Amino acid sequence: MHELAVTESLLQVVLRHANEGGAGKVVSVSVRIGGLSDLVNEWVQRYFDHLSRGTIAEGAVIRIERIPTTFRCDQCGHVFPADPRTREEIRCPLCSSAEMTLATGRECFVQQIEVVNGFGA
């Protein structure tokens, strides 16, 4: 995924929620991103700073939390953490099956938005 496109959609979610809640200003945004995502935290913040200029989200701090990559075994249903980027063969630790489905790792969503209400504050 490309940081700019992702950050644009994040900003839209943030602004929609902030407007619905009658927020005066967005202070920080907590974002959860899957461990398989190659998004660079620093670039998300930079793009956000750029895109949010002139909006109530201007100056907000982006807090990025990584979600560990996990797989669900197709044979026994066991969910376990594994990193496919190590290029080692991944097998279920319970039944040794090599048939599995990605359970988490590609997420990207806004977890929490911290705002201050009204004018000035």
Ligand SMILES: [Zn+2]
């Ligand atoms: Zn298994």
